[in-house]
Amino acid sequence: MAEQNSVSDSSASNGISSVIPGWFSEMSPMWPGEAHSLKVEKILLQQKSQYQNVMVFESATYGKVLVLDGVIQVTERDECAYQEMITHLPLGSIPNPKKVLVIGGGDGGVLREVSRYSSVEQIDICEIDGMVVDVSKQFFPALAVGFEDPRVNVHIGDGVAFLKAVPEGTYDAVIVDSSDPIGPAQELFEKPFFASVAKALRPGGVVCTQAESIWLHMHIIEDIVSNCRQIFKGSVNYAWTTVPTYPSGVIGFMLCSTEGPAVDFKHPVNPIDENGTHSKAKGPLKFYNPEIHTASFCLPSFAKKIIDSKSK
Amino acid sequence: MAEQNSVSDSSASNGISSVIPGWFSEMSPMWPGEAHSLKVEKILLQQKSQYQNVMVFESATYGKVLVLDGVIQVTERDECAYQEMITHLPLGSIPNPKKVLVIGGGDGGVLREVSRYSSVEQIDICEIDGMVVDVSKQFFPALAVGFEDPRVNVHIGDGVAFLKAVPEGTYDAVIVDSSDPIGPAQELFEKPFFASVAKALRPGGVVCTQAESIWLHMHIIEDIVSNCRQIFKGSVNYAWTTVPTYPSGVIGFMLCSTEGPAVDFKHPVNPIDENGTHSKAKGPLKFYNPEIHTASFCLPSFAKKIIDSKSK
Numbered sequence: 001m002a003e004q005n006s007v008s009d010s011s012a013s014n015g016i017s018s019v020i021p022g023w024f025s026e027m028s029p030m031w032p033g034e035a036h037s038l039k040v041e042k043i044l045l046q047q048k049s050q051y052q053n054v055m056v057f058e059s060a061t062y063g064k065v066l067v068l069d070g071v072i073q074v075t076e077r078d079e080c081a082y083q084e085m086i087t088h089l090p091l092g093s094i095p096n097p098k099k100v101l102v103i104g105g106g107d108g109g110v111l112r113e114v115s116r117y118s119s120v121e122q123i124d125i126c127e128i129d130g131m132v133v134d135v136s137k138q139f140f141p142a143l144a145v146g147f148e149d150p151r152v153n154v155h156i157g158d159g160v161a162f163l164k165a166v167p168e169g170t171y172d173a174v175i176v177d178s179s180d181p182i183g184p185a186q187e188l189f190e191k192p193f194f195a196s197v198a199k200a201l202r203p204g205g206v207v208c209t210q211a212e213s214i215w216l217h218m219h220i221i222e223d224i225v226s227n228c229r230q231i232f233k234g235s236v237n238y239a240w241t242t243v244p245t246y247p248s249g250v251i252g253f254m255l256c257s258t259e260g261p262a263v264d265f266k267h268p269v270n271p272i273d274e275n276g277t278h279s280k281a282k283g284p285l286k287f288y289n290p291e292i293h294t295a296s297f298c299l300p301s302f303a304k305k306i307i308d309s310k311s312k
Numbered sequence: 313m314a315e316q317n318s319v320s321d322s323s324a325s326n327g328i329s330s331v332i333p334g335w336f337s338e339m340s341p342m343w344p345g346e347a348h349s350l351k352v353e354k355i356l357l358q359q360k361s362q363y364q365n366v367m368v369f370e371s372a373t374y375g376k377v378l379v380l381d382g383v384i385q386v387t388e389r390d391e392c393a394y395q396e397m398i399t400h401l402p403l404g405s406i407p408n409p410k411k412v413l414v415i416g417g418g419d420g421g422v423l424r425e426v427s428r429y430s431s432v433e434q435i436d437i438c439e440i441d442g443m444v445v446d447v448s449k450q451f452f453p454a455l456a457v458g459f460e461d462p463r464v465n466v467h468i469g470d471g472v473a474f475l476k477a478v479p480e481g482t483y484d485a486v487i488v489d490s491s492d493p494i495g496p497a498q499e500l501f502e503k504p505f506f507a508s509v510a511k512a513l514r515p516g517g518v519v520c521t522q523a524e525s526i527w528l529h530m531h532i533i534e535d536i537v538s539n540c541r542q543i544f545k546g547s548v549n550y551a552w553t554t555v556p557t558y559p560s561g562v563i564g565f566m567l568c569s570t571e572g573p574a575v576d577f578k579h580p581v582n583p584i585d586e587n588g589t590h591s592k593a594k595g596p597l598k599f600y601n602p603e604i605h606t607a608s609f610c611l612p613s614f615a616k617k618i619i620d621s622k623s624k
Contacts, residue, residue: 025349032351033373037337039345061345078527081612215390215556242554242562242612244527249561250554287612295607300393300554300599 024057024065026072030180031216031247036072038062038245044139049131051184056139062245064139066107068132069183074107075245079143080286082251085241085296087113088288089253090173090208091120092268097172098122101200103159103188104210105177106132111146114175116272116279124171126155126162128184145282160187163196171200176209181220189224194231194256203260204234208253214240214303215248221303224254225310232256237265238307239296241287253296268293336369336377338384342492343528343559348384350374350557356451361443363496368451374557376451378419380444381495386419386455387557392598394563395455397553397608399425400600401565402485402520403432404580409484410434413512415471415500417489418444423458426487428584428591436483438467438474440496457594472499475508483512488521493532501532503539506568510543515572519544520565526552526615527560533615536566537622544568549577550619551608553599565608580605 025037039060047054055067063076074082087110091097096119102110106127114123127133133154137144147154155162159176174197178185187193188209197207212220221238228236234257243251257263268290272279299307337349351372359366367379375388386394399422403409408431414422418439426435439445445466449456459466467474471488486509490497499505500521509519524532533550540548546569555563569575580602584591591597611619 023347031373033371034351035335035349037347037349059345080614215554240554242527242552242560244560244562246561248554248556249558250556284613286614289610289613289616291610292612295610298601298603298607300604301596301601302392302598304601 024059024067026070026247028071028180028182028247030182034247036245036247038065038075045135047131049129051129054131054135056135065245066135066140068179071180072245073179074109074140074143076140076142078244079109081241081243082246083109083113083143084285084288085239086110086175086177086208086210086253088272089239089255089265089293089296090175090206091117092270092272092290092293093255093263093265094172094204094206095270097270099171100124101126101166101171101174103163103174103176103178104128104185105175107136107140107143108133108146109143110175110177111149111152112143112282113146115146115149115151116276116282117270118273118276118278120151123149123152124155125152126157126159128156128158130156160193160196163193163200166200168199169202172202172205174201174205174207176207178210180212189220191227191231194227198231198258201258203258204263205260206255206257206263206265207232208255211238211252211254213246213248213250214252214300215250218303218306221252222306222310225307228254228256229310233259235263235265237297238299238303239265240299241292241296266294266297336371336379338382338559340383340492340494340559342494346559348557348559350377350387357447359443361441363441366443366447368447377557378447378452380491383492384557385491386421386452388452388454390556391421391455393553393555394558395421395425396597396600397551398422398487398489398520398522398565400584401551401567401577401605401608402487402518403429404582404584404602404605405567405575405577406484406516406518407582409582411483412436413438413478413483413486415475415486415488415490416440416497417487419448419452419455420445420458421455422487422489423461423464424455424594425458427458427461427463428588428594429582430585430588430590432463435461435464436467437464438469438471440468440470442468472505472508475505475512478512480511481514484514484517486513486517486519488519490522492524501536503543506539506543510570513570515570516546516575517572518567518569518575518577520567523550523564523566525558525560525562526564526612527562530615530618533564534618534622537619540566540568541622545571547575547577549609550611550615551577552611553604553608578606578609
């Protein structure tokens with residue numbers, strides 16, 4: 001408590017200088033000066049993998065929470081928004097996707113969503129950290145259910161190396177469900193990686209990558225957009241959605257297509273048959289629908305101005 | 313530190329049991345089990361008004377922050393999203409609004425946005441707490457600029473009583489910029505208040521009220537929607553937007569119109585002339601544009617299901 005600050009302890013009743021024992025507080029240089037905290041009922045796991053610190057706790061009001069290197073990746077309460085949007089924005093935008101690659105996404109949530117499509121024949125996933133997969137299977141059955149689909153092939157390894165070895169034009173869609181660009185996911189935000197993704201996609205194939213917050217990371221987003229504009233010769237679009245437990249409450253997605261049959265991301269062409277065998281088993285969609293698909297590409301003016309200027 | 317919890321102090325390095333001296337943490341029974349915290353550079357004001365605790369602090373990364381009864385009302389960094397959306401969703405939806413009433417909104421931000429419209433002849437505001445107006449004028453000049461427009465008439469008093477005295481059919485639009493339904497704003501979420509609003513509006517007039525978070529308050533939103541459906545015989549719609557410093561990162565708006573000329577809130581008819589005399593003086597819009605206006609009415613499936621069922 002010897003830290004310098006202009007606030008006296010007597011003001012604790014106003015929420016200032018709050019001591020919050022039994023709470024998890026998420027702090028990072030990626031969002032300086034702010035922290036989101038969740039009340040912890042019970043810590044279920046704390047381990048160090050080869051790549052990162054892995055923690056799972058039961059929260060008071062958001063269900064179980066998966067934390068990697070101090071950053072919330074998933075809570076049971078709001079994971080639907082992220083998993084459904086990062087998956088259905090790309091797969092809803094092309095007809096009959098057959099081969100899909102997921103980079104990252106070791107919790108299985110994206111697999112769960114990909115496997116709703118009956119047209120999909122092959123789902124490859126390359127997650128760098130096997131512990132994430134194991135932990136998800138142990139604590140997050142509603143996410144890890146994604147691994148149970150017989151179309152899924154799991155590769156534990158480096159996504160960058162995996163992609164380099166993929167024969168040209170293999171996939172209809174690549175989904176990059178990464179953590180932030182500090183830590184093991186750093187390379188997934190760089191230009192050589194995007195070039196490998198483009199090569200792995202068929203003409204008119206699509207990629208969707210986690211692309212940070214318009215409120216916090218416009219400088220990172222600017223770079224991603226201009227990298228993608230150079231590499232993807234089809235469409236390049238930015239979309240966003242609400243996820244309460246992500247910093248600033250929003251998360252963005254970069255959606256690009258390779259040269260070939262045109263992809264109009266803003267107008268989905270491939271609706272999910274919620275009554276089909278594959279989707280029905282996963283339960284109804286909680287978040288995604290065709291209207292919110294289109295709406296997610298509408299940006300606040302401050303973001304639109306910067307993103308549009310980089311897209312030209 | 314004698315509080316019961318399952319977490320040992322030794323885990324502080326993981327963000328658990330974080331002691332955050334010099335930070336403001338926002339906690340409330342309205343969002344149990346979570347807290348958003350901002351690093352405090354300096355407390356600028358702490359006072360008790362007749363109605364509530366009023367605090368202003370300089371934050372490390374969100375500019376100056378206005379807090380009422382421990383709840384963040386405004387930060388300089390993200391106030392644009394709230395003020396622009398709560399104002400332009402209703403005023404963008406009707407042609408040539410002339411008389412506008414603001415209930416609450418004592419910081420002046422909504423006035424600033426209302427005064428962008430050249431068609432507007434009269435802007436009445438009724439704020440219950442005069443201290444909010446004074447504090448805004450002292451610390452938030454970019455908001456309080458709204459009070460400088462000669463079309464503005466300030467009434468310090470109870471919004472409920474003010475509305476009862478308004479002659480029937482006076483206003484084209486009413487904007488209810490209230491705090492949460494715990495505290496002085498409670499009545500502003502109840503049916504008799506909505507009935508007074510309807511009476512004060514001309515046929516085909518519109519109201520926009522702050523309507524909480526789809527992630528946190530669906531039970532409150534359900535009630536608001538069904539109250540409004542009973543009272544407003546024109547359109548009844550729910551919209552939402554992102555505001556990072558509001559709980560769960562989103563805030564919703566209830567948009568209703570009275571019987572009379574039809575109002576299609578989803579398709580704005582009254583664009584802001586950003587180069588007009590009135591708007592130019594306020595600087596460019598940061599957040600609102602016609603696309604995000606339409607997009608804000610698209611709801612995640614979990615919210616759409618409940619709101620649509622109450623709207624019938």
